Amino acid sequence: MIAVRQIGCAIAVLGMLGGCVTTQSGPTYSVSTGKPTAAADDKLAATLKPGAKPALNTDDAGLRMMYDKAEGKFKTSGNVVRDPEINRYVSGLVCKVAGPYCADIRVYVIRAPYFNATMGPNGAMQVWTGLLLRTRNEAQLMAVLGHEIGHYLRQHSLERMRTAVNTSNALAFFQLATAGAGVGIVGAMGSLVALAQLTAYSRDQEREADRFGHLFLVKHGYDPREAARIWGQLIEEQDAEKEEGEEEETRSVFLASHPLPDERRDTLWELADEVEVREKLTKINEEVYNAVFLPHxxxxxxxxxxxxxxxxxxxxxxxxxxxxxxxxxxxxxxxxxxxxxxxxxxxxxxxxxxxxxxxxxxxxxxxxxxxxxxxxxxxxxxxxxxxxxxxxxxxxxxxxxxxxxxxxxxxx
Amino acid sequence: MTAQILARLAFLCVCFLAAGCQTYSLVQPARVTVGDKLSIEPDIAWNKRSIENAEIWTVDGEALQALHLYKGLEDGDTLFVLTNSEKQEKMPQYSKTMSLLELREFIEASIVQSGFTNLKSLKFKPTKFADKDGFRFEFTFSNTNGLRELGFAAGAQSGDRLYLVLYRGAKLHYYGKYLKNVEDMIRSVQLAWASAIL
Missing domain, CATH: 1.25.40.10 (Tetratricopeptide repeat domain)
Structure with missing residues (x-):
């Protein structure tokens, strides 16, 4: 009975959205100014306008509402780190990267010992403490934040949902979404993580987000090799786990996606090598990073x-x-x-x-x-x-x- | 024919619903035995269900408050049994050689491995448990929905077994609601062979 109701509901939602799918090809905006820019000239062009609120009868609004619901659940949970200095620091870095999109993004530092960060299409970003333990300087954290913001600026979740709607995955997508998308994951942020898994980014989207992370590092004068180093560090951990036969199902949306970590590490190294002024990009801000996180x-x-x-x-x-x-x-x-x-x-x-x-x-x-x-x-x-x-x-x-x-x- | 199909469907629905239900029975306020050695005397009525090595009692529902009464853990037993076999493999196992400090670590690690976070232990003290030298400590943690919970563990080793009571509940209202009843009940714990009690 419950299953029948869910399928009915999914079909209804599907039908409703099917009639109002909007096209994603459209104007692009500068991440520096928020003003229209030509995608061909601007490698960091966003498909989303700063402060944009989609009309209620669009699929974009529907997707954001699902994420709003998930955000409402976890933002008051006991797992959110309230330390003002940590929040000020991470939010400050997000604003540095996001520029005119800063006001659209809400950052939640979540006490959970896994390497993970997520970004919802509604602007809700999670950064888990297991990630903060592993990123070793500001440049590495910036690379991850830039990657997640890249997903947001290019509306990857929306793109994935539309792909799902246009394929046989649509029913599964809405069934899971309407069921609350609960998974046995750490805390109430599980529902948001489950949604992120439903809209799991494609190989090309991950590559694009990695490129955004890299370009943000270069734009703000950080050493771009730090993005590759994160993957190197994670690969060492994963290899040790495999050797001991301890490998468990990954909980990280950040890690669960393709391409494989070693491919991402190698690509990021290549991107860093290609930067013409790389020798001038040495900033990693290790001291600032340590001053914020070492006490915790x-x-x-x-x-x-x-x-x-x-x-x-x-x-x-x-x-x-x-x-x-x-x-x-x-x-x-x-x-x-x-x-x-x-x-x-x-x-x-x-x-x-x-x-x-x-x-x-x-x-x-x-x-x-x-x-x-x-x-x-x-x-x-x-x-x-x-x-x-x-x-x-x-x-x-x-x-x-x-x-x-x-x-x-x-x-x- | 149609009636027959409907009847079969109705039967299947009932089976389906029943499979998803936990089987609870009522515990009256009188001395009862849990397992073969531990007995306890509640002063109010509780609902109970049995799992492999314990009974779980609650008044308002396990999500709000739960009392785990262990029948006596033996070497290799785990505190909780998880359906995920990978996680179950990581669940710490009891050993009769554990010291008091290790017993607390065993309980703490079991709680964390069950998916609860932000665990903090408090007020770890030696205490009598059913006239045995035992221990007690309190703890707080966030459940899988981020809700803060309070709890305490009290127990003692006797023979090669660990007799243990875990009580936990939502910090808001439900933990405190029956705390006094639980405290009184723990003072009533006796460890004796069931035949001697009956």
Missing amino acids: RRMFLRDELNLRRFARFETLLEMLIEDGKQVAELHYFRGELYRLRNDVGDVERAEKEYELAVEAGDPPGEIHRSMGQIHQKLGKMDAAKGAFQRYLKAKPNAEDVDIIRHIIGKLS
Whole structure:
């Protein structure tokens, strides 16, 4: 009965939209000025006018309404990061890229430990914290934001929906869309991600968006090679995961699309090599980026650890340690990884990582609790007791001081 | 002929609907056993359904508040059983050698692996659970719709098993609605062989 109603509804919506499909070939607009421009002369020409509100009887309006509904669900959810500095920074970069389209885009930073960013045709953009943990400087983040904004400016979602309407996929599209498009994904943003999957970009659209990301980097004076480096970093993680047989179904719309990561990395390298003034484009703004995100990185790392994708996390930590920023917390988390993985030799590996963290200076106070646990496992009870006592000293107001005192009492 | 087809269709519809329903039964306010060893005495009526290693009780519906009563986890058991086999493989397994700190990590990781986010634990304390040396801690997390939830875990290891109660509910109203009843109930937990209780 429910299925019949859905099919009926889908057919009705399909019929309604079928009669009012608008054509996408039309005027193009400059991303710098928002004014009409010739697509042949402007590589960054948008098909969308700044501030444009499609007429209610168009398919564009219908699609935006579906995304508005999804946005309404997740924007008040507990997963949205409210930190004002993070929001100001990411929104500022979006506005820098989007220029006259800035007011049309709303940015939501979502606390979710996966490499992902999405852009709805209604202007709702999501940037997940798993992405912010992995992009290493402002240029890399700009490349991703530019890519997503490229999808928006070229109305790729609308194009995909129209393709769907014109093929046998139409019924599936509307059935899923009207069913709420819920998938078992992190938080309420799942419905938006599901919609994004329904309008999954084509190979050519991804290439076009990559080109937009690249051109935005060049336009604003950033090193365009950083776009390729992101893919290189992700490929390393994916390879490690495959080797360990840990590979799980990807949740990332950003990653799930074609072309394959290595092809995208190579194409972006080629594009960067072709830039005539590349030697002048050296800006990556690593310091600014780190000043915003390093104070929050411990939370991002904790979320990542909780996923227990050990091979992937180990590779990520290796890369971050090479960067040399706040290495004490990175060694601590590598110790946590080994302690929780608990394979043969991991107890010793964990102990070594904790020692490296202490040597590096200013590790998280929780390290003493973890060291206590490792010493206990190794049968070093006096050392365990000492570590737990150091934990109480370092974190006198921690929420678990009662249980730690209890454990010390038992060790005594 | 038409009536016969209609009757068959109606039967199929009923089967279809029934397959999608959870089977609940009523728990009266009196001492009841959960599994072969744990017994508990609710002071209000609850709805319950059974899963492999636990019973789940609720008054207003599991999406609003739920009490998980574990019958005694054994080595290799997981706290939750997920339908997605890949995710189930990552679900942490209980081990009788776990320390108190590891038991909390086991519960926390199980919650996160179930798809909940922003988990934070609070007030981890040693406590008595059915006269055994046990533990208790509270937690908050966001559910899959981004709604904030509160909860607590209380339990103790006895023999090689972990006896555990998990209570969770929406932060707005539903967690607190029956919190006192749940607290009183946990004080009533006894661990004894069922034959001794009956």
